[in-house]
Amino acid sequence: MYQLDKTTVAKKRSPPVKVLSSQLRTAQNQGAAGSGDCWVIRPGRGRSLPVSLVWMQGTVMEAPLDTNTVLLMDETGTFAVQGVNNVPKGKPCLSQGKYVMVMGVIQAVSPEPVIRAVKMADLSALAALHRRMWKLEVEELQQVLT
Template sequence: MNQNTERKRPPPLKVLSGQLRTAENRGTTDGGDGCVIKLKKGRTLQASLVWMQGTVLEVHLDRNTVLLIDETGTFAVQGVNNIPRGKPCLSQGKYVMVMGVILALSPEPVVRAVKMADLSELAAVHRRMWKLEVEELQQLLA
């Protein structure tokens, strides 16, 4: 992807893994051009850069991946070894934020990480608020 394409990319859309799992590909079969997220009342949103949160289930540094889970299911994050200051996020049980580009939707969503942050210190608050944040942003954008 060239620099001009990166600049034109819209800001990240807050999503749940379950929404990606049921989304429709936009253009390619692997989700590389993003997807269309289905919302309530027949509305949709386009997404290629997403913001997700979840708990680290598995860390596979040899494969440059982690497996996360949110309240709607699991999702994989690739490219974790390349994230500046991402190492503190890479332990089982941590609650983290991931911003990344959608690589695949099914059978499990896969995101290539652009940024990661450890939210474990206030995990209970972040976890409770996340679904509400996702819903509020999506309602504003739809």
């Protein structure tokens, strides 16, 4: 019979949680000895939600060609995305003004949220619709999860 070892189980992550940059700014690290593996956000009155893999959307503010990091902005503030050169098809969707989706692992929350990209997609074709719906999508998912 096949048995999972503890390292396999420990590395398993929950699905990405939709979050806003303002929520990450106030997140608290709950990882072992400050490891950063698990953060807790407070989506509402008395509720808490553990997150490590996040789904964020925003407008590209800065995308220097010579770096592996870009700056995005959602309706609540800015956040940095690292590792964009390592994401398949990630770099082509990163020009100033484009609206993009990023899934990634939280690296830091203060003074500005930083995530390491795992997946990226250009949502610019329907940017107006995505922008209008984003905050509602975030709120709805977080209500379901808490």
